[in-house]
Amino acid sequence: MCYYLYILTKKGEFMNIGSVIKYYRLKHNLTQSQLADGICSVSHLSKIESNTYTPHEETYEALLLKMGVQLKKELEHQKRLEQQLGRFIDCALHYDLDNLHKIYEELLDEDDYLQSTDLVNQYELYKFRYYVLDLQMDKASAQQKLLEKLKASFTAPELWMSRFFQALYFTTLGQQKEAMDLMYRLDQGLQSIPQKLEGEFYYQKARILIVHDRLELSAYFAERAVRSYEMHHNYIRLLHAQLLLAINYTRRNLSTQAASLYEVVKRNAHLTHQNELYQSVLYNYAELMKSQKQDSQAFELFSELKDVVQPGSYIHKAVIVNLLELKGISEEETVELIEQLRMPGTPKDEEYFKLYSDYYGKREFSQQELLNYKEDKMFPFFKKYGYIKDTKHLSEELAAHYKEQQDWQKAYYYQTQFLESDGD
Secondary structure, three states: OOOOOOEEOOOOOEEOHHHHHHHHHHHOOOOHHHHHOOOOOHHHHHHHHOOOOOOOHHHHHHHHHHOOOOHHHHHHHHHHHHHHHHHHHHHHHHOOHHHHHHHHHHHHOOHHHHOOOOOHHHHHHHHHHHHHHOOOHHHHHHHHHHHHHHHHHOOHHHHHHHHHHHHHHHHHOOOHHHHHHHHHHOOOOHHHOOHHHHHHHHHHHHHHHHHOOOHHHHHHHHHHHHHHHHHOOOHHHHHHHHHHHHHHHHHOOOHHHHHHHHHHHHHHHHHOOOHHHHHHHHHHHHHHHHHOOOHHHHHHHHHHHHOOOOOOOHHHHHHHHHHHHHOOOOHHHHHHHHHHHOOOOOHHHHHHHHHHHHHHHOOOOOHHHHHHHHHHHHHHHHHHOOOHHHHHHHHHHHHHHHHHOOOHHHHHHHHHHHHHOOOO
């Protein structure tokens, strides 16, 4: 483990003096012999720079002064960086992405210097969080490897945060099992982290649980996230947590509670110009309307969403699937939308939407042939690749069909598949 020695100045402030001296020495292209000349021995300087020896005040002030560095200004510099890093962390916690990008660029200009300070662990941890938030997954992967090397110097809260951010990294990559395993282990140690981070932990855990259809437990953590964000006046993240709770209510058929929350989040997302969040509200609210057989309201919401999302994106294609299912469009529009479903995407998503495009393209087929296509092609794919909602919907439909046909063996099979997809 690497132990750093800090200097307590007359004002009671700490700084990592050995690393700071080394930083400026290298910046001025000085050898240890050149810097130590007339002040201390080279071996003495080497111990100072490696933070294994605490120098006398006169020694470190003389070393800094030789390089034109004033201790007072140095402390002020570190204080400004500490405040800037604090704002960077707050932006990540409050989902203030515009300012997060700006401060990241400013901190990047100080990267070399930050490596010489006791702020380095927090800085590198939140760089990892930034890369995951900004979906720079190549940089996030490289940063994860760097954090593994720094792990020996982490405090207990820093170690907890590194695991938490790693769980978010896994879930962003779609590695939900790994993310869930880490999240369960993180319950221990939560009491030692800053209170303002609790809401983010509850929110992210609720997100991962809802992916696994663990609805009751997800609602519990989403409600805790809402209370935490309210307490810390974290209003944008509060809207995210409320949306997650509304989705949870939708999946548990609590339609009145869900609709009420969707209206709140929709209005506030619009007022605060949270465009991505607003689109998510529209999509999930439309799905609720569709499930309640309020097709005209659902069609209106999906149509609004189709006009504002990026063509060819996952959500754009998902909107098209819903519009085709609602059957509120002309024959000409149907052909155009089916073609849009075939636009390039990731390999798995391409296959997913191709199945839907082929299904809706079989307009001349009989109802029985369409049902066979769902059973033979769509259902196995959805089940294999973990499309829980699609699997649940189709298994329910197929179970009902085989009950009508009095094919009790198949009806029982699809009924059990429906129940398996229903979570807790």
